[in-house]
Amino acid sequence: MTSVPATAVACVYEGVGKDIKIDEKHPVTQPQDLKAGEVLVKLEYSGVCHSDLHLWKGDFPFPLPFPLIGGHEGAGRIVAIGEGTDTSLKVGQPVGVKWVESTCMDVGCGFCSGGMDQHCLKAKMSGCMVDGTFRQYMASSAKYVTPIPENLPLEYAAPVLCAGVTSWGALKRSNTKPGDWVTISGAGGGLGHLAVQYALAIGLRVAAIDTGAEKRKLLESYGVDKFIDFRDYKDASEIIAAVKETCDGLGPHARPLASLTKPLLTEALQFLRPRGTLVAVALASNTKIEAELFGFIGKGLTIVGSYVGSRSDALEALDFVARGKVKPQVVVKPMREIQQVLETLEKGQVDGRLVLKLQD
Incomplete structure (x- = not known):
């Protein structure tokens, strides 16, 4: 059996906006204390998501169980399996922990048995309802x-467990087929750059919205059909006109909302062609999508909410990366720099996805 320490390092949120505590001696569940149905994972990397920032800042409309270990994109290896656990998993096997840490998995649950387990009413969320992945075990x-x-x-697997599966799940629910157009805002960001790659991998055409020479270079290296630098236009209406012109003069078939830039959110539905689909993905408090009914009904538009992804979505999202069809752009930082990492994320000074290295 792999040796498991009694304590290890964890990053603890002690309250909204409070300095994050680096607990050097956080208790580790011992193999003999695992319940049937549990595994102990030695986490090596954890992605850092905007949701981690929002939770720390108190932006979500519900109270959190502080003190709380944040994080929900953990990747590591199994070091122990609870006695009596019925599983094909093996000690030493690499596994990931997602935003949805567990669900009821009851055959009587229509969500769990119907391939939409992320909507289970008994789901528990990592780094939100239960302690998350900013820790070593x-x-x-x-x-x-x-x-x-x-x-x-594992440093590439970690961000797939939220950003990747969220992007892939949104595209699966976008009512598109190969050859259709999608518009992705914030296309060079942590979520957006993955959404772009998944879209291209399944034969969609991509109009990518972002700004700057570096983002243009990155996105054009993926093969986007059009890069639209929003700073080249005076307002959202000009951006919409450029998108429509690019997409056959009609607009895209779908628009995943991976970024909540306010001007583009206000005009979100105006991008779409008739029968188009708006896929709401990114989260923020006190945010609304407004639909002008004559245009919404007349164009026959659809609004779909896409919440992370299911267990099968996660396996599919990882498979694209393992086969080299999608490559996360990662910036790896030591876990003890978590507060600086979140502050950098808040300032929007990140290309790709920030990932914490959890083991010394």
Whole structure:
């Protein structure tokens, strides 16, 4: 059996906006204390999501169980399995822990049995309802951890467990087919750059909205059909006109909302062609999508909410990366720099996805 320390390092949110505590001696669940159905994971990397920032800042409309370990994009290896656990998982196997840490998995639950387990009414969220992945060891549900392909480096797997599965899940629910147009705002960001790659991998045409020479270079290297620098236009109406012109003069078939830039959110539905789909993905408090009914009904538009992804979505999202069809752009930082990392994220000074290295 792999040796497991009694304590290890964890990053603890002690309250809204308070300095994050680096607990050097956080208790580690011991193998003999695991419940049936649990595995102990030695986490090596954890992605850092805007949701982690929002939770720390108190932007979500519900109270949090402080003190709380943040994080929900953890990747590591199983070091112990609870006695009596019915699983094909093995000690040493790489696995991931997602935003949805566990669900009821009851055959009588229409969500869990119907492939939409992320909507289970008994779901528990990592780094939100239960302690998350900004730590070195974590006990989690054997049925809900996600097997990671052996050939996939864990620093690249980590961001797929939220940003990747969220992007992929949104595209699956976008009512598109190969050859259709999608418009992705914030296309060079942590969520957007993955959404672009998944879209291209399944044959969609992409009009990418972002700004700057570096973002243009990155997105054009993926093969986007059009890069639209929003700073080249005076307002949202000019951007909409440029998008429509690019997309056959009609606008895109779908628009995943991976970024909540206010001017583009206000005009979100105006991008779309008739019968188009707006996929709401990114979260923020006190944010609304408004639909002018004559245009909404007359164009036959659809608004879809896409909440992270299911267990099968996560496996599919990882498979694209393992096969080299999608490559996360990651910036790896030591876990003890978590507060500086979140502050950098708040300032929007990140290209791609920030990932914490959890082991010394």
